Amino acid sequence: MPSKLNDAAAALVLVTGIGGFLGGHIAKQLLAHGYRVRGSVRSIGVCDRIRRQLCPDTTTDAISFVEADLCADAGWDLALRGCRYVIHTASPFPATLPKDANAMIRPARDGTLRVLRAAHEAGVERAVLTIAATNHGNGQAPFTENDWTDPASPRATPYYRSKTLAEQAAWNLAKETGLDLAVVNPATIFGPLLGPEHGTSVGLIRQMMSGKLRRVPRFGFSVVDVRDAADAHIRATTHPGASGQRFIVGGRFFWLRELAAVLAKSFPAHAAQLPSGEVPDWMVRAMAPFSARSRMIVHELNRDLSVSAAKARRVLNWKARPDEDCIRATAQSLIDHGLIATA
Numbered sequence: 001m002p003s004k005l006n007d008a009a010a011a012l013v014l015v016t017g018i019g020g021f022l023g024g025h026i027a028k029q030l031l032a033h034g035y036r037v038r039g040s041v042r043s044i045g046v047c048d049r050i051r052r053q054l055c056p057d058t059t060t061d062a063i064s065f066v067e068a069d070l071c072a073d074a075g076w077d078l079a080l081r082g083c084r085y086v087i088h089t090a091s092p093f094p095a096t097l098p099k100d101a102n103a104m105i106r107p108a109r110d111g112t113l114r115v116l117r118a119a120h121e122a123g124v125e126r127a128v129l130t131i132a133a134t135n136h137g138n139g140q141a142p143f144t145e146n147d148w149t150d151p152a153s154p155r156a157t158p159y160y161r162s163k164t165l166a167e168q169a170a171w172n173l174a175k176e177t178g179l180d181l182a183v184v185n186p187a188t189i190f191g192p193l194l195g196p197e198h199g200t201s202v203g204l205i206r207q208m209m210s211g212k213l214r215r216v217p218r219f220g221f222s223v224v225d226v227r228d229a230a231d232a233h234i235r236a237t238t239h240p241g242a243s244g245q246r247f248i249v250g251g252r253f254f255w256l257r258e259l260a261a262v263l264a265k266s267f268p269a270h271a272a273q274l275p276s277g278e279v280p281d282w283m284v285r286a287m288a289p290f291s292a293r294s295r296m297i298v299h300e301l302n303r304d305l306s307v308s309a310a311k312a313r314r315v316l317n318w319k320a321r322p323d324e325d326c327i328r329a330t331a332q333s334l335i336d337h338g339l340i341a342t343a
Contacts, residue, residue, distance in 0.1 A: 011035050011036065011085065012035075012036045012037075012038060012082055012083045013030055013035050013036070013037055013038070013083060013085045013086070013087060013237070014038045014039075014040060014079055014080055014083045014085070014086040014087070014119075015027045015030070015037055015038070015039050015040070015086075015087050015089065016039075016068075016070075016086070016087070016088045016089055016090035016115060017040075017088075017089035017090030017091070017130075018037075018040065018041065018050060018065075019039070019041055019046055019049075019050050019197075020089060020090065020199070021189060021193070021194075021198065021199050021202065021226055022089050022130065022186070022189060022226055022229055022230060022233075023087075023089040023090065024050065024053060024054060024194045024195075025191075025194065025226045025227055025229070025230040026087055026230040026233050027039060027054055027063070028054050028194070028230070029227075029231060029234055030234060031054065031055065031062055031063060033234070035062075036063070036064075037062065037063045038064050038065070038066060038079065038083065039063065039064070039065050039066070040065075040068045040075075040079050040090070041065055041066070041067060041068075042067070043067065044067050047065040049195065050065070053194040053195045054194070066078060066079040070090055070091070070107065070110075070114060070115070071107055071110075071111065076114060076115060077118055077121065077122070079118070080118045080119055080121075081122060082122075083122060083124055084124060084125050085125060085126050085127070085128070085237050085238075086115065086119045086124050086127045086128070087127075087128045087130075087233050087234075087237060088115045088116070088128065088129050088130065089130040089233075090111070091107075091108050091111065091112075091130075091162075091163075091166070101158035101161065103158075104158040104161075104162045105158060105161055105162040105165055108162040108163065108165070109162070109165050109166045109169050111166075112129065112166045112167075112169060112170050113169055113170070113173055115127075116129070116173050116174070116179060116181070117173065117177075119179065120173075120177045120178075120179045124179075124180075125180060126180040126182060126237055126242075126243065127174075127179060127180065127181050127182075128181075128182050128183070128184060128233055128236050128237050128242075129167065129170050129181065129183045129184070130183075130184055130186065131163050131164075131166060131167040131170075131183055131184075131185055131246075132163050132185065132186060132187075132188075133185035133187050133222070133248050133249075133250055133307050134149060134159070134160045134163050134164070141253070141304040141305060141306040141307070142306045142307055142308040143248070143305070143306070143307045143308065144248065144307070144308045144310070144311070145185070145245075145246045145247065145248055145311055148164065149161070149163070149164040151164055151165060154299060155299040155300070157295065157296050157299075159296065167183060167246075170183070171183075174244075180243050180244075181243075181244065182236040182237070182242040182243060182244070182245055182246070182247070183236075183245075183246040183247070184229070184232050184236050184246075184247050184249060185246055185247065185248045185249070185307075186224050186229040186232070186248075186249050186250065187221060187222035187223055187224045187248070187249065187250025187307055188201050188221040188222065188223050188224070188250075189201055189223075189224055189225075189226050189229055190202065190205070190223055190224075190225060190226065190326040190327055190329070190330040191226035191227055191326045191329050191330055191333075192226070192227070192329045192332070192333040193330075193333040193337055196337045196338070196339060198334075198339075201330075202330055202333075202334070204259075205259075205263070205327070205330045205331055206334050206339055208259070208260055208263060208273075208274055208275060209263060209270050209273055209274065209331055209334065210273060210340055210341075211272075211273035211274075213275050214275055214276060214277070215275055215276070215277045215278055215279045216256035216257055216260065216275045216277075216278055216279065217256065217278065217279045217281075217284050217297060217301060218255065218256075218257075218278050218279075218281060218301050218302050219256055219297045219300055219301060220253055220255040220258070220259075220304075220305065221253065221254065221305055222250035222253045222254075222305065222306050222307045223250065223251055223252065223254060223323055223326055223327065224249050224250045224251060224320065224326065225320065225321055225325065225326035225329065226326070227321075228318070228320040228321060228326075229249055231318065232247060232249040232312055232316065232318050235312075235316040235317070235318055239315070241315045241316075242315065242316065245311075245315065247309075247311055247312040247315070247316060247318075248307045248308060248309050248311065248312065249309050249312050249318060249320070250307045250309055251309070251320050251323040252306075253304060253305065253306035253307075254323075254327075256275070256278075257277075257278055259327060260274045260275045262324050262327050262328070263327065266324075266327075266328045266331065267328075267331055269342075270331075281302065284297070284301060285298055285301075
């Protein structure tokens with residue numbers, strides 16, 4: 001449990017990206033702990049859906065919404081007015097991977113700075129920023145908070161660079177202004193959906209269980225359950241020791257074939273649909289000039305990208321559920337939402 005729940009009744013928390021996978025779970029847990037939540041959305045039209053997902057059994061005035069776009073200044077002063085904390089999970093992501101790296105880098109960096117500047121001007125007690133625990137250049141696993149992606153490295157795709165440059169800009173702003181900042185670096189997030197909408201990581205499980213990936217590359221990542229990632233954000237928001245710190249939250253590293261094996265064991269009726277082999281490295285490399293998705297992983301083939309969450313456990317007293325649970329929960333949630341046919 002977060003360390004400062006005694007201030008919950010009086011605390012208003014802005015959650016950006018409240019309509020997203022992680023942002024929704026953070027808001028849900030904040031409400032359960034007694035906090036008031038204000039969610040920023042790009043369009044007020046989505047608010048009823050989000051409210052139903054977060055508060056399905058009750059009508060509550062503990063949650064409210066404000067329209068604000070990360071790509072524009074308008075609305076952020078109002079969004080942060082009266083807030084004690086802000087948890088910034090939102091990041092602009094294009095529908096298709098752009099050819100120009102700046103089309104991904106600039107919105108991520110500028111959007112982050114836009115929120116944090118408004119937070120400083122509003123006098124929030126602490127801002128917590130979500131930056132994915134991504135590629136770390138040529139370092140050796142397990143990676144820790146002391147490791148940083150080298151934006152100039154060939155391994156640093158536009159996505160990786162956008163995350164690194166946004167976080168570096170955030171720390172520079174905090175140093176210049178005195179803003180109390182903490183950063184949570186989650187591994188690849190899985191777990192139960194709040195609604196049928198989903199992102200890339202959950203989409204991978206859906207593709208696997210729907211028979212759309214017969215073979216997978218020799219690629220992998222560390223995993224974290226969305227509920228545990230949300231808990232880490234709340235702890236980082238309230239724990240005195242989190243100020244000025246970054247925290248990796250993640251567990252076991254899985255190769256994609258190991259992910260498929262967990263699903264096959266847990267959902268035997270779907271086993272025939274799951275990947276049955278690996279794509280040779282040479283084939284992924286050959287596809288890279290023509291496939292944006294292949295380009296994103298080509299430098300990470302056969303590479304251990306495991307991370308250490310020792311600092312989060314030590315400082316925040318953060319605990320994660322068993323690693324395979326989040327994989328199973330993702331698949332079961334996809335079935336429950338009718339996104340995978342029942343075998």
